[in-house]
Amino acid sequence: MAKGSMYRVVNTKIASMSSRLLRDEDYKKMIALKSPSVIALYLKENTAYGDFFKDQDPNLMHRNEIERLLKEGLINLMDKLIHYFNGDYRNFFKCFYLKYEIYDLKRIARLVHIDKNFEHLRENLVFAGKYRYIDMDMLLKAQSIEEIIESLEGTVYHPFLKNLVNGSTTETLYRFEMALDKAYFSILEENVKKISEEDQRAFYDLYGSYIDMLNIQWIYRGKKYYKLTPEEIFNYSINRGNRFNYKKIKTFCYAKDTNELSKMIENTPYGFMLKGDSLQDIFMERRMNRFMYFRLKSAKKRFKMDISILLSFMELIEFEIRDIISIVENVRYGMEYEEAKKYLIKAI
Template sequence: MLGPVFYASVQARVRARYSDLLSEKRWRELLAAETLEDLGQILRDTPYGQAFRVAPVEFERNLIAHWALELYTLTHSLHSGPRDLMRWYARKFELDNLKTVLRTLSYRQLPGRAEEVLLPLEPPTLAWSRLLEVASVQALIAELRDTPYAAPLTDALERYLQEGSPFYLEVSIDLGYFQHLVRLMNRLDGQDRRWAERLLGSWIDLQNLLWAYRYRVYARLSPEEIVNYTLHHAVRIDVDAVRRAATGSPLWREAERLGLELSSQLDERKALEELEMTGFREIVRRAHAAFDGLLFHVGSVLAYAFLLEAEVHDLITLIEGKRHDMTAEKLGPYFLGEDRYVRA
């Protein structure tokens, strides 16, 4: 009932930003651009302008940082519950940086090399350069002691020390992140809860299902390990679904629970790739649909976040495609934005 009060400002800002998403005409120009420089030139007077005022090698990293900052900025206008959720969600790329640091430490790589791939996330919540310079994972955990990452890393430390692989640390921080995300989502009520489940919940379900199948197909983990390394209480993909996935249920059948149709003829690896794209495209479709109605709920920010992420993803795909001289037709299947993959 109080939605219009809480969301008056944020929905206006979200709608303004929604109109700033790249138009079809702009996408046509981008697809037709011959070089990376041309592409950067086209985007220079868009909201992505700042991300392209650097060397082309940094375009992708800057785009992701743009997403994180955009989302964080929007959270200023939210009230406590949704704000906590969105701020936590906005930190999802921080996990990528943390994994880079963990791999650098585990494989004893030079910090300088890692700095080249770290995402320049704003506002900076962690001092990445300092983290790269610590002597060991234990020292890293000590540096992170006041952050939400310390506990999951400590949990997995012994296993990491035994096996020497950062995989366990990465699984642990992923799980920690998503469990907290689900907790924050479950604290919402009413319209906020419904929209969070519809958009963010679908994404969490998708991740959970992808994990379960990837662990089975690529890592060949045992069913017990798969259950331990996934979420037990997402939205529709619960522990029973994970168990089924872990014990051989075909992917297309479990995907149906998310309302996704996959061909039963695909082999599992191909089906996994298909699930990832189809799943996110479905979320993008729902996000677009959200803008047809009133936006006095957290779905406004979430919908914009997913649309922006899809656009950022597609721009990165395009940039990488240009780098490897791929034609728009070849890139088509890798785009998330519906109009783009159909058109290309």
């Protein structure tokens, strides 16, 4: 299918799917509900997410079950869209599966490293192993991050992780997560190079800002919480952001502390990330995602015949699912309405 024809078909399909996204009113009603099962019932009876809960009894759903069904529904949406792509574009689209598989691997690592919970690993795997080879039996038997890395030998992740296997347990989780993100963006960049120059520009126009913000977040956390060396932080940085080149990122990595880093970031478009307020560390990721939310909404409205509509839709669906999970979590712990809104990506 010619690229122009492909985007006419794909964008029409996405326009139909987008019309079924949650409204502000849906958010408000869900935040006011009193239990995860009641939220599941609302989603099933009043929203397009009812398709995700088909043949399921909402009264029996707990938080983890709701999250699993939402993620499985996301897979189904992706499967419907990838049908329209072939060749290099199909390989590019497959990188989204990689992204969500990495989410699973991070979850498993946290269960093993922090919670020491080895009984519920399988139920946390929605994406992992679905579209590429992973030794699932070995992964599910892992009782340390080192064993997780060993289980990933022969996969696209292992070259980025193998240097972490040194017998040390200090900060291994953070390095593991950073190495996986480095793997994702490295593989993504290789696939972006193979699509049209117009689509490459559209990709970096959207994702470049996210790459900038991820680099800031990683540098900040690496300095404040993990005392990593500038060289080590720089090794995990990502290429091709919108605002910061190789030299600028290196300067950030060599800032003497987070205060100096904040001054460097202060007059950039991302100064909101390091304002120094009491909620900075708690809400940094949410602020990043909200920044991206508005960029994606704006890009989607332009309805251009390039990759931007697909990218915007995929990210907006993910943000919406993450918001639903946040609402379920906040309701579960009895959080007040006004407080719960602060944790959402979408501004209500």
